[in-house]
Amino acid sequence: xxxxxxxEHVVSQRRRVLVVIKGLGVGGAEMLIASAAxxxxxxxxEYRVAFVLPWKDHLVxxxxxxxxxxxxxxxxxxxxxxxxxxxxxMSREVDLVHAHLPVAGVSxxxxxxxxxxxxxxxxxxxxxALSRWANxxxxxxxxxxxxxxxxxxxxxxxxxxxxxxxIPNGVDVVVDPAEVGAIRHEMSGDAPLVAHVGNIRPHxxxxxxxxxxxxxxxxxSGIRIVSAGGEKHPGDLDRVRDEADRxxxxxxxxxxxxxxxxxxxxxxxxxxxxxxxxxxxxVSVLEAMMLGTPxxxxxxxxxxxxxxxxxxxxxxxxxxxxxxAGAVLELLEDRGLASKLADAARALVEEEHGMEPMVRATxxxxxxxxxxx
Numbered sequence: 001x002x003x004x005x006x007x008e009h010v011v012s013q014r015r016r017v018l019v020v021i022k023g024l025g026v027g028g029a030e031m032l033i034a035s036a037a038x039x040x041x042x043x044x045x046e047y048r049v050a051f052v053l054p055w056k057d058h059l060v061x062x063x064x065x066x067x068x069x070x071x072x073x074x075x076x077x078x079x080x081x082x083x084x085x086x087x088x089x090m091s092r093e094v095d096l097v098h099a100h101l102p103v104a105g106v107s108x109x110x111x112x113x114x115x116x117x118x119x120x121x122x123x124x125x126x127x128x129a130l131s132r133w134a135n136x137x138x139x140x141x142x143x144x145x146x147x148x149x150x151x152x153x154x155x156x157x158x159x160x161x162x163x164x165x166x167i168p169n170g171v172d173v174v175v176d177p178a179e180v181g182a183i184r185h186e187m188s189g190d191a192p193l194v195a196h197v198g199n200i201r202p203h204x205x206x207x208x209x210x211x212x213x214x215x216x217x218x219x220x221s222g223i224r225i226v227s228a229g230g231e232k233h234p235g236d237l238d239r240v241r242d243e244a245d246r247x248x249x250x251x252x253x254x255x256x257x258x259x260x261x262x263x264x265x266x267x268x269x270x271x272x273x274x275x276x277x278x279x280x281x282x283v284s285v286l287e288a289m290m291l292g293t294p295x296x297x298x299x300x301x302x303x304x305x306x307x308x309x310x311x312x313x314x315x316x317x318x319x320x321x322x323x324x325a326g327a328v329l330e331l332l333e334d335r336g337l338a339s340k341l342a343d344a345a346r347a348l349v350e351e352e353h354g355m356e357p358m359v360r361a362t363x364x365x366x367x368x369x370x371x372x373x
Contacts, residue, residue, distance in 0.1 A: 014046045015370060016094040020087065020104040023056030024070060025230055026258050027199050028283040029100050029121045034059040035172050037066035039359040050090060052103065053078045079103065084111050096366055102127055102135040115143035115369045120164065122280040123155050123301050126203045143369045146362065149281040149302025165365065170358030171286040171349060175267045183261065184268035188224035192332050195269035196227040197262045197284040198276065200236040205275030205298065208321050212275060213249040215325035221332065223252065228265055230258035267291040271331045277318050279303055286353050289345035294338040296327035312345040
């Protein structure tokens with residue numbers, strides 16, 4: 001066999017995987033796919049990505065840079081019967097479909113002609129009632145299920161279908177120190193800087209953040225708070241800005257909208273805050289830990305699996321903005337504690353939440369589902 005024939009043989013033996021997600025906007029699950037693409041084993045697998053919403057294509061360029069084709073299968077209205085037909089056709093060309101989040105998961109289960117691996121990123125409470133119902137009703141059609149944290153696995157453990165396997169989210173984030181310094185100067189100058197990253201969704205805690213800012217203002221901390229995250233619906237950004245103004249904190253709390261440099265913003269901050277009411281295992285928290293920014297967070301979902309109170313960060317009960325403000329102030333005022341927690345947090349993420357181990361564990365699951373091991 002010639003070298004060319006050998007190479008063609010290897011390519012022919014690669015398993016074909018179609019990764020499906022509703023959109024490729026800048027969100028946690030979406031960023032995971034874009035980051036993981038740089039670690040996918042192209043000797044064993046041939047990957048393509050399909051997404052539904054054409055107006056959420058922000059990460060297509062990242063996938064293209066990784067050498068992965070991303071195809072929009074939706075039209076101007078997004079989800080439709082045409083999406084299901086397109087997905088059915090694409091599934092006939094691959095060996096396995098890996099769907100993320102309920103819209104993609106339900107769609108793939110209904111029409112795919114090959115095994116479906118599904119990743120559950122959130123607790124059920126973060127989804128609308130229709131999504132929860134459809135996700136549960138079709139769950140048994142999955143060939144395998146990945147949960148991003150133990151609490152997420154427990155939340156779907158009662159569903160009829162495969163037992164979820166916990167493969168924790170991984171992160172792979174690098175920032176430019178010069179850009180960190182520049183964004184720090186832009187956002188707060190010499191004032192303490194607190195950062196939050198989360199798309200504007202009801203469960204992400206933007207109202208909690210506004211109330212937290214009120215308590216921080218009362219404490220006279222002189223801080224600047226910035227929140228990066230895109231809209232779910234048009235007008236969401238204006239709404240939260242108006243709420244901040246009405247609460248009297250619009251001058252110290254800035255909602256920036258979607259930012260591609262969110263990781264740089266996190267690295268520039270003195271404290272990262274996570275005020276969510278519901279979470280799976282937020283990538284932004286893992287990124288803050290990796291970047292050495294101390295974290296104050298609500299103890300929801302998978303957050304306590306990585307933020308251990310007074311070991312790798314500070315935790316408070318959800319829906320208690322006064323306590324969250326107190327945790328932020330403690331980290332700002334006790335820099336020795338903040339540094340100690342940040343160092344321990346970075347060590348935990350480096351040991352347990354690397355992108356490479358996450359991808360390898362996922363690809364081993366593919367092989368199990370396909371009978372290749």
